[in-house]
Amino acid sequence: MKTLAAHPLFWPGVTLLLLVALNAVVNPGFLALTLRDGHLYGNLVDILNRAAPLALVAAGMTLVIAARGLDISVGAVVAITAAVAALLIGGSLNLDGATTSRFPMWFALVAALGVATLCGIWNGALVVGVGMQPIIATLILMVAGRGIAQLITGGQILTIYYPPYFYLGNGYLFGLPFAAVLAMLVIVALHALLSLSPLGLFIRAIGINPAAARIAGVRARPITLALYAFCGLCAGLAGLIISSNVKSADANNAGQLLELDAILAVTLGGTALTGGRFSLAGTAIGALIIQTLTSTIYSLGVPPEVNLVFKAALIFIVMLLQSADFRATVRRLVTRPAE
Secondary structure, three states: OHHHHOOOOHHHHHHHHHHHHHHHHHOOOOOOOEEEOOEEEOHHHHHHHHHHHHHHHHHHHHHHHHOOOOOOOHHHHHHHHHHHHHHHHOOEEOOOOOEEOOOOHHHHHHHHHHHHHHHHHHHHHHHHHHOOOHHHHHHHHHHHHHHHHHHHHOOOOEEOOOHHHHHHHHOEEOOEEHHHHHHHHHHHHHHHHHHHOOHHHHHHHHHHOHHHHHHOOOOHHHHHHHHHHHHHHHHHHHHHHHHHHHOEEOOOOOOOOHHHHHHHHHHHOOOOOOOOOOOHHHHHHHHHHHHHHHHHHHHOOOOHHHHHHHHHHHHHHHHHHHOHHHHHHHHHHHHOOOO
16 A cells, blocks of 8 residues: 555546545536447536547646746747637628638648747747746736737637638547547557657756756757747647637637646646656646535535635645655654653
8 A cells, every 4th residue: 555655646646536535525416428329428527528628738838847948928839829710710600500711720720739839849949048037037028928829819709600620629530529538649649659769768858967968968958948949739639729719719718727727737646846757647637626626615615716716725735745855754654652
């Protein structure tokens, strides 16, 4: 049991199971799944679907943090991506009910993801090329990004009238929501790439000691730049899903505070903010914990504004449980003989 508790995924997994069990007690139908027209429906499916954008952003954030970086501009990148996609697709509702798009959807998707990747490259260039601290470099885009998105949308909420685009956030694939399948595919493919190639080892080496990694021949600068670009791409995918789900682009609210949830998901999953140690599986569990906690709060009738307090308390408890020093201190206090 002691060995099991020391596993980095043990406490996040236990936390997720406890939240699911609490929901099942409060709502007897919480675990129920229904199959209609080849699609699965239920609370668990809804959690997977709503956690998908966060899981994508957190996956990119995991790699940046593993290399001793940080990206707090992902929420702004989500807003920029949604604005670009909405502007290019646009769509108009004709009198006969037919819809048309301003540009082909494939072009709009590629352009929006390209802009998101460029945002990541911008952040990486400031960190790697200019030598800025990651939090300062990404703070620039975090602040300016909302303004850029507002300029793209003209300060308005752009409504999208093009049903094929709605598939990204509302469609189904293999019986599951497309957004959830996309997030799972990205995380599984990324895990395979990092496990089957030296890239995972290089990222850990950069996170543990960047100077030693460069001396050992690891190309730390290009890898770090690529990680920031990938983080921007993941934020772009999340932006497409979010805008598709609500069928519009809101430059002011899209991705609001998503960077904080992403960092919480990463830390919940056992990734060290000091770099070097990371877990994509843990990050996925962390994203599910945050979304399940949100659903729990709503089902219990707790006011939504208290959500952040519950998140902070949960993070505090889980991080204490993950600390080997804290567990050792508790064991000493419990087993200390009475005087």
